Amino acid sequence: MRATVLVRPKPGILDPQGAAVENALEHLGFAVGGARVGKVVDLELDTADEAAARAEVEKMCEQLLANPLIESYEIELHG
Amino acid sequence: MAEPQPRIGVVTYPGSNDDHDALWALAALDAEAVPVWHEEPELPKLDAVVLPGGFSYGDYLRCGAIARFSPATAAVCAFAEAGGLVLGICNGFQVLCEAGLLPGALLQNASLRFVCRDVPLRVERADTPFTSRCETGATLVIPVKHGDGRYVPPPDLDSAQVVLRYLENPNGSTDDIAAVCNERGNVLGLMPHPEHAVDPLLGSADGALMLASLVDAARESLLVRTARVVRAHQHAQQPV
Numbered sequence: 001m002r003a004t005v006l007v008r009p010k011p012g013i014l015d016p017q018g019a020a021v022e023n024a025l026e027h028l029g030f031a032v033g034g035a036r037v038g039k040v041v042d043l044e045l046d047t048a049d050e051a052a053a054r055a056e057v058e059k060m061c062e063q064l065l066a067n068p069l070i071e072s073y074e075i076e077l078h079g
Numbered sequence: 080m081a082e083p084q085p086r087i088g089v090v091t092y093p094g095s096n097d098d099h100d101a102l103w104a105l106a107a108l109d110a111e112a113v114p115v116w117h118e119e120p121e122l123p124k125l126d127a128v129v130l131p132g133g134f135s136y137g138d139y140l141r142c143g144a145i146a147r148f149s150p151a152t153a154a155v156c157a158f159a160e161a162g163g164l165v166l167g168i169c170n171g172f173q174v175l176c177e178a179g180l181l182p183g184a185l186l187q188n189a190s191l192r193f194v195c196r197d198v199p200l201r202v203e204r205a206d207t208p209f210t211s212r213c214e215t216g217a218t219l220v221i222p223v224k225h226g227d228g229r230y231v232p233p234p235d236l237d238s239a240q241v242v243l244r245y246l247e248n249p250n251g252s253t254d255d256i257a258a259v260c261n262e263r264g265n266v267l268g269l270m271p272h273p274e275h276a277v278d279p280l281l282g283s284a285d286g287a288l289m290l291a292s293l294v295d296a297a298r299e300s301l302l303v304r305t306a307r308v309v310r311a312h313q314h315a316q317q318p319v
Contacts, residue, residue: 013231014251016191064148067141067177070184070231 001045003057004076007066008038041065053077083305085126085297088115090155090171092146097132097168097274104274105129108287110294120150126297126304127164128155130171132224132272142185142227143173152178164208164296165266169225172268181259181268182240183232188225189251195224197282198271199246200257207242207260208296209267212288219285221271223249228270230256237262243269 009015015036022035043060047053057075066073087110091098098114105112113123122128136145146152152174159165159180167175175181188194197220205215213219230252236259243258250270258269273286 013186014189014229016187016189016251020191064140064144067144067184069233070186 001048001050001053002078003043003045003053004078005041005043005057005061005065006038006074006076007041007061007071008073009036010070010072013070038071050077082109083298083301084109084111085294085301086111086113086124087127087129087294087297088113088122088125089129089131090115090117090151091131092117092133092135092149092151092170092174094135094137095131095133095170097170097272100272101129101131101168101274104277104287104290105294107277108291108294110297115151117146117149117151120154122151122154122158125158125163126301127166127293128158129293130155130165130167130174131274132169132171135170135174138170138227141173141177142170143175143177146170146174147177156180159261159266162263162265164293164300166209166293167266167268168272168274169223169228169270172270173227175266175268180266181261182236183230183259185227185270186229186231187227188229188249193224193226194228194249195222196249197222197276198249198257200243200271201246202242203244204239204242204260207264207267207292209258209260209289209292210242211292211295213292218246219243219288220283221273221276221286221289222282223271224275225250225270228252230259230270232256232259242267243271 018036025032061073089101102112200219202213202217228250244255245257248255260267273289276283276286
């Protein structure tokens with residue numbers, strides 16, 4: 001089973017990288033109402049059990065992949 | 080009698096690059112500076128530990144996030160929990176935050192630029208083991224050099240834990256916070272580099288005030304430790 005973890009800066013946390021991206025898009029003529037930049041982590045997991053996989057990846061997020069003070073995370077599982 | 084020399088360890092992670100400056104500065108301030116390799120699961124006998132600046136593990140994922148899991152960091156956490164003195168400078172500050180020894184997190188500078196310059200700082204507290212040679216309200220000039228130094232405190236940070244504030248905020252840190260300590264006061268982290276400001280030839284010697292404070296406090300804890308050993312020894316020698 002594969003998992004994708006999306007890590008985002010939490011609302012309220014200043015994201016200067018997102019602001020720079022927004023600015024650059026506006027320079028290119030795109031109308032953008034906001035941009036935030038996060039991270040994607042793709043994982044290959046040994047298990048085929050979805051509940052077990054989710055529980056395992058949650059632990060990975062809590063312990064390493066995201067810093068709960070500044071980042072939120074979202075887990076997507078792919079069969 | 081010569082004053083006893085406290086032993087202060089400096090941890091080297093893969094990617095640390097200010098470890099030798101820290102070792103040099105501590106030795107110049109009359110401590111016995113002891114290099115500690117990141118793979119060591121136990122610390123040698125030490126009176127204080129410094130986590131130096133640099134880019135441990137390439138700053139991958141988040142600054143300090145990987146170094147937090149190295150064997151030496153676990154030993155430093157145990158040392159701090161036992162009341163040991165721990166100073167984290169720049170990347171060392173990031174490691175201490177990731178390890179949960181200090182509150183908060185350090186993010187990319189608001190300017191998105193790496194800053195490298197001398198900054199004036201106000202001493203908010205002179206009653207810590209890291210600032211005892213300073214005066215509250217005094218200004219210290221110490222250089223910063225970082226790309227990820229924007230301090231974000233937890234919502235419940237006690238302002239009494241703020242030890243230094245920037246007079247000119249170089250990175251967008253909340254409330255101009257430059258240095259924080261834990262509630263107990265034995266662990267401190269800061270983004271500026273006191274080890275780069277220990278001689279007027281380097282532009283400032285204000286960093287030496289902080290490191291000499293640490294050496295004083297480490298010497299104090301060495302004396303307490305020695306007295307305890309002597310007492311235990313005397314006790315063991317008493318006839319039953």
